[in-house]
Amino acid sequence: MKPATEIWYDMPELIAMLDRVRESGKGIYGHELYMESSRDGYKEEMYLDYSHNPIYKLDGAVWGVIGIMTESTQKVLNERRLKTLNKLSYQTADAESLKSACQIIMKALQNNQDIPYALIYLIENNKDPNTGFDSPVARLVATTFDEVCKEESIHEKLKRRIPDYFPETHEMIDLTKISYHDHDTYMEKYATSTYLFLRCDCWPINLVMKEENPIQVLLKDNSQAILLPIKLTFCNERNLSAVLICGINLLRKLDDKYMEFYKVRNYKIIKYLMYH
Template sequence: MKSKHPHAFIKPVIEIIEHELPEMVSKLDRIRESRKGAHGHGFYMETFRDGYKEEMYCDYALNPIYKLDGTVWGIILIMTDSTQNVLNKRRLKTLNKLSYQTADAESLESACQIIMKALQNNQDIPYALIYLIENNKDPKTGFNSQVARLIATTFDEVCKEEFIHEKLKRNIPDYFPETYEMIDLTKISEKDFDTYIDVKYATSTHSFLRCDCWPINLVMKEEISIQVLLKDNSQAILLPIKLKFCNERNLSAVLICGINPLRKLDDKYMEFYKSVLNYVNRILIRGMSIEEEKRRAKILTDLNHQKDLFFQSISHELKTPLTLIFSPLDELINICSQDTQMKSHLQIIQRNTCRLLKLINTLLQFSSIESGQLEPRLYETDIVKLTREFAMNFENITRKLGLEYIIDVPNSNEFN
């Protein structure tokens, strides 16, 4: 009974529960009339046990106490508080839902949207928002600036069809502090966050910040969670996330979660928030890593494209002079047809010029090969003749070196 003890002791149960548990009163009436007991699991009730209206779950057994004549004299109620078991199962379901969504993140922004979608319609987190904070350094002035950008909320799904100036319209509740799409944290004074209000319960007291806008810069500076009291006296908590995996961009995040109005922010509730934060961090890391892979892949694609352009440019420059060599070379071969040695040298030049031209054409086709657009063309070739032509290119060099150069293709007729 918590705060109702001891004044509720030995008092009629109707006096204690008739306003809070009308359903239980009706059950007592039915048992008195039917003279049959009843039991149940996870019975939901809202009660003021700790000085505030809280949700409670219990397992119960109701059994009639009979008089000698068989009529019901009273009812004995055995009740076990199962609230924590129900909360544990409910919160574990939330964590599992976040865990299942991790693999779906394909970018940092999509990761934020996935997190918000997983937290929709959640009793322990009535609503959620996520801000990404990026530290930028102005190259001209050298000053650092912190810009917080609202990426996603649990309200986005409701109004996904409504767009204003190509931006998603969000139905932010009126009782929220000012919720800006983008905040320059360097322009916000800490004096705006100095009003704290104590919320007292029967067994504990909690301190909440009352403010006109979300204290994101305070969370980033202190690197601790901060509880906020909203305009309608409901509560929210801001949780910092340090994204250590992306030091190049120097990113951080702040997850804003609503607090269940029927639950007190006790140690177990805070442990649940920390677990949620761990899963959120994993999803963000996954989204950032995929985004980074795509960025690097794009850089490599651009580099390959530049490389192809370079090869094509150089190849065209080489192809022009080689093409111009062919015509005078053919004329020289015809003129020197009687001089066998000179003709042989010129034919070597001609073959190697052709080979160079083929290599250059291959370079020109390089981009087509990489993109898979070039199809192979297969045709029959006299392998013996091709081998002899390649080998003859080295005949002149071996002769100068005084080496005996023999080209021997055994059983050459079998290749034709």
């Protein structure tokens, strides 16, 4: 038998609760208690439903504490992510253009635990003045970092504060001048899973468009992001491509359920953009 301080050494909040029961002789219970644990090789958020009660000796003194805990992490995550999806579904504001539609989406994703930040690049074809041919260009149209300037002289213009731990985040990227191979591969191992990330100097927009699959990127501060392709086909047979960049919650790994959330969220965004 080991003391609680050894078993739950990384959960000081739990130890404090057990001490409170032992000292007061009164039981406590609660739902969705937030804690952080390193059980899978990284610090992750977890939520617990709990009940802690004292065990008494014959003389009435507290001999120990019996604790019953049920993890409710997935329930909390599911409810939180469903709230995000519903928020996207309820976007009914009229957008004057595709750009303003993207800005509405970014505003809906601000201050989100599962999507710490987001950026969206629209892929356009610009005519090269030298060759006369169309060349693909990625244009950054909206981010969750965008703020409307309050100064009267620049009223309603956006200011954009991109974090310095990001890869190079250009407003415009000529995709004909970016190599598919300008990156290194990094492997991250957890206790129960392994993930592959790219390290790159700039966002691998070209690679996402080429492979038409999500790509995960490791940033300068070792946080993670995912790039997801978006394909739109309008009734006039006009096609449009975009790349959505999303931050990954530092306290969650990108497991199957998290990835499914991203895919459903992507579908909601595609559905919204189709009508603008």
